[in-house]
Amino acid sequence: MNNSLPVFAVNFIAALVLAPLLPGIINKVKAFFAGRKGPRLFQLYSDLGKLLKKECVISSTSGGILRIAPAIQLTLTVLAALLLPMGFKNSPLMFPGDVLLFFYLLGTCRFFSVLAALDTGSSFEGMGAAREAFFSALAEAAVFAVLAFLVLFSHSWTLSGMLTGIGMDSWISFTPVLLVSLAMLLVMLAENCRVPFDDPETHLELTMIHEAMILDYSGADLGAILYTSSLKLWIFGSFIVSMLIPGNILSGWQETALSIGGVFASAVLVGIVESSMARYRFLKVPPLLISALVLAIVAMIFQLFFNGGIR
Amino acid sequence: MNQMNELFLGIFLCSCLMLAVSSRLLHCIRIVALQGVLLGIMPVTLAIGHGDIHWSVMIINLSLKGIILPCLLYRTMLKAGVKRELEPVIGYSLSAGVVLALILFSFFISGRLSLPAGASDLAGLAVPCSFAVVMTGLFTVIARKKALTQVIGFLVFENGITLFGAAVMREHPLIVELGILLDVLVLVFIMGISVFQISREFSHIDADRLNSLKEEAR
Numbered sequence: 001m002n003n004s005l006p007v008f009a010v011n012f013i014a015a016l017v018l019a020p021l022l023p024g025i026i027n028k029v030k031a032f033f034a035g036r037k038g039p040r041l042f043q044l045y046s047d048l049g050k051l052l053k054k055e056c057v058i059s060s061t062s063g064g065i066l067r068i069a070p071a072i073q074l075t076l077t078v079l080a081a082l083l084l085p086m087g088f089k090n091s092p093l094m095f096p097g098d099v100l101l102f103f104y105l106l107g108t109c110r111f112f113s114v115l116a117a118l119d120t121g122s123s124f125e126g127m128g129a130a131r132e133a134f135f136s137a138l139a140e141a142a143v144f145a146v147l148a149f150l151v152l153f154s155h156s157w158t159l160s161g162m163l164t165g166i167g168m169d170s171w172i173s174f175t176p177v178l179l180v181s182l183a184m185l186l187v188m189l190a191e192n193c194r195v196p197f198d199d200p201e202t203h204l205e206l207t208m209i210h211e212a213m214i215l216d217y218s219g220a221d222l223g224a225i226l227y228t229s230s231l232k233l234w235i236f237g238s239f240i241v242s243m244l245i246p247g248n249i250l251s252g253w254q255e256t257a258l259s260i261g262g263v264f265a266s267a268v269l270v271g272i273v274e275s276s277m278a279r280y281r282f283l284k285v286p287p288l289l290i291s292a293l294v295l296a297i298v299a300m301i302f303q304l305f306f307n308g309g310i311r
Numbered sequence: 312m313n314q315m316n317e318l319f320l321g322i323f324l325c326s327c328l329m330l331a332v333s334s335r336l337l338h339c340i341r342i343v344a345l346q347g348v349l350l351g352i353m354p355v356t357l358a359i360g361h362g363d364i365h366w367s368v369m370i371i372n373l374s375l376k377g378i379i380l381p382c383l384l385y386r387t388m389l390k391a392g393v394k395r396e397l398e399p400v401i402g403y404s405l406s407a408g409v410v411l412a413l414i415l416f417s418f419f420i421s422g423r424l425s426l427p428a429g430a431s432d433l434a435g436l437a438v439p440c441s442f443a444v445v446m447t448g449l450f451t452v453i454a455r456k457k458a459l460t461q462v463i464g465f466l467v468f469e470n471g472i473t474l475f476g477a478a479v480m481r482e483h484p485l486i487v488e489l490g491i492l493l494d495v496l497v498l499v500f501i502m503g504i505s506v507f508q509i510s511r512e513f514s515h516i517d518a519d520r521l522n523s524l525k526e527e528a529r
Contacts, residue, residue, distance in 0.1 A: 174314065175321040287332040287403040294411045298324050301418055305439075 004089040011086030011256055016078070018260065019234040020044035020227060022267040029271025044230060051223035059216050061121035069116035070217065070224035073109045077228045080105040081235050083159055085242055087256040090160035099147050099159045103140075106191070106232070110136055113225075117213035128212025131282075135197060135209065138289040139190045142183055145296035149180050150243075152303050163242040179299035181244050185269075186292035188236035190285075192229065195274040197285055237266035315356050316478075319349050320440040323474065324414060327447040330467060331406040334395045339463045340384045346444075346470045347376025354477050368488055372473070375492055380466060380499055387503040388459060391510035400519070401454040409454075410447050417442035437478030444471030456517045458509060462502045469495050 024041040031038020040046075058067055083102045085091050091098075110132065117129040150162040153176070190197045193210035202208045214225050241262030280288060326342045333339055351373030355366075388394075401409065421439040448468025452461045472491065509515075 175317045178318070179321060179325070284334075284403075287407060290404050290407045291328055291332050294328050294407055295325065297411060298321075298328075298414060301415065302321070302436075305418055305422070305436075 005092055007087050007253070007256060008085075008089040008092060011089070011259065012081065014256070014260055015081060015086060015234050015238065015263075016231070019231040020048060022230050022233045022237070022263070025264060025267040026271040026274065029268050030275045033272070033275035044226065048223045048227060051226070052220050054219040056217075056219035056221045059120045059122075062119050065112070065119040066116045066216065067221075069112045069119075070221040070228070072112050073228045074224045074231075076105045076109040076112075077231050077235070080109075081231060084235060084238060085160040085163050086238065087259045088164055088242060088245075089255075090158075090164060094158040094160040096157040099150075099157075099162065102159050103143055103147075106235075107136075107140070109228070109232075113213055117216075120216040122216065125213055125215060128209050131209045132193075132213060135190055135285060135289065138286055139187050139292070142187050142289060142292035142296055145293050145300065146180050146184055146187070149176065149296055149300045149303060152300060153177075163239065176299040176302040177243065179295050179302070181240055183292040183295040183299070184236075184240050184243065186288065186295075188233075188240065188266075189270065189273065190289060190292075191236060192233050194270055196277060196280050196288060199279045233267070233270075234263055237263040240266055316353065317436060319353055319356070320436055322349060323440055323444055327410055327414070327444055327467070328407060330447060330451060330463075331410040332403045334397075334399075334403060336388050336393060336395060336457070336459055336463075337385070339460060340381050340388065343384070343463055343466050343470070344377055344381035346467065347378075347380065348373060350470060350473050350477065351377050353474070357477060368477075371489070371492060375496065376466075376470065376473075380496070383499055383503055384459065384463065384466075387506050390507050391459065393457060393459060393510070396455055396457050396460050399455050406450075406454055409450060410443075413446040413450060414439075414443040417446060434478055437474065441471045441475035441478065444468075444474055447471075456519050458502065458506045458518045461518060462499060462506070465498065466495065 021041065021044075023044050024039070027043070028038050028041055056067075080102050082093055083091050083098050083105070085094075114129040114133055117125040117132075147162075151157065154162045156162050189195065193200060198209040198211075200211065202211065210229070214222065217225055238259065241259055245258060245262055323346065326346055330339055330342050333342070351369050354368045354372070399406070418439040421442055424438065426434050426438065445468055448464045448466070448471055451464025451467060455461060455464065469491065473488070476488065
């Protein structure tokens with residue numbers, strides 16, 4: 001573990017640089033299933049470059065939060081990424097209980113996006129904000145059930161310890177880990193506003209959530225928001241990958257390749273989910289999130305009663 | 312093989328949850344079929360490393376519970392012209408919570424049971440899982456209105472009993488198994504016919520509305 005810091009740094013920079021690839025991969029997968037050619041893989045990079053050159057137009061009713069919200073969201077998300085173990089190496093910032101900080105950094109990020117959406121004064125964005133707040137409150141229950149399971153499973157209170165602690169030996173009984181990964185996948189789809197919960201393709205529909213909230217951004221602000229959401233996708237993908245793939249089986253740089261490849265694979269999975277199912281009605285979203293919670297609790301039961309299975 | 316069985320039991324618990332939250336009847340039928348297929352495979356995976364494999368049980372379970380009964384249910388669904396359970400007695404979110412409570416309860420009570428000496432080493436996990444499946448089936452019978460969903464609940468209940476038998480008593484006699492299966496087959500046949508009759512007579516298959524027929528007629 002003495003060379004863990006450079007590996008972490010390389011992985012962290014890779015996450016920052018490669019994150020805009022994920023929406024490109026998802027769109028490519030969706031285009032493949034639809035039989036189309038689809039946008040280029042590097043489309044978001046070009047979009048970001050174009051948006052950075054444009055000026056920002058701020059709504060005249062705004063009280064100022066709209067102006068600072070994108071910067072705050074970007075900063076908080078990067079901070080959260082710093083707490084996550086990357087490439088199966090512990091984060092240098094880890095401390096006991098940092099999971100709470102990790103999820104509440106993301107929560108504060110969401111708080112600011114909701115606040116900024118209300119700040120625009122548009123009732124349409126207020127609607128999106130209300131939905132975002134409602135669904136993420138339900139998702140949080142599932143997140144904390146997953147966290148409780150991870151604490152039970154790894155006997156560690158740090159995020160890095162939890163995620164890298166799931167080693168090869170824990171695969172002797174993989175059912176609870178699989179259940180929790182499924183729950184986390186549902187949370188990932190909900191938090192990133194992907195298909196069963198929200199359709200990122202729709203831009204002017206009454207049913208949308210995330211896209212409704214970012215209608216008023218323009219220029220570099222919109223670029224920051226788009227980049228933040230792709231980084232968030234990377235964070236959740238990386239979370240699931242480090243939960244599923246046992247670390248400590250390969251040497252340093254192979255692990256790096258494995259984790260980055262795993263995140264790309266999770267993007268492909270999201271693309272497959274998006275092309276194979278339709279967005280759920282609002283009424284059906286709460287049961288889905290509750291079943292994510294229940295999955296995590298079932299995994300916890302497995303862990304509590306059988307110490308992870310029959311040994 | 313224990314990991315395999317453990318995974319199957321995990322899938323069983325998940326299927327109970329899916330049954331609680333799904334409103335489409337086709338979905339429910341698919342879940343019952345999945346449980347039937349798992350019940351067909353489990354006698355084999357349970358017996359690996361323990362000697363003789365009950366191929367007959369596997370084939371009968373797989374064909375009857377995995378294929379024939381779901382097909383019958385599907386046919387009844389098409390004939391009755393119902394696609395989904397619109398107004399359940401207990402809502403879907405609450406149902407998920409209730410099923411979770413039932414799972415917890417079954418883990419709790421089976422922790423206090425003393426298992427027979429001949430039970431397999433998997434029984435510690437299989438007993439609570441089968442209890443959970445049984446209770447989910449009964450809960451489905453109570454919490455849903457459509458007669459077809461109630462039949463599905465009964466089938467899930469029966470799957471739980473079979474799971475209990477398969478996992479705990481490896482040497483249970485074939486004749487008992489066949490008796491249970493025959494009962495269920497006959498029940499599904501009768502219910503299939505009566506559901507069709509109900510829907511033709513009253514243009515709905517809500518079982519709870521049948522209670523008040525007499526008063527309305529007066």
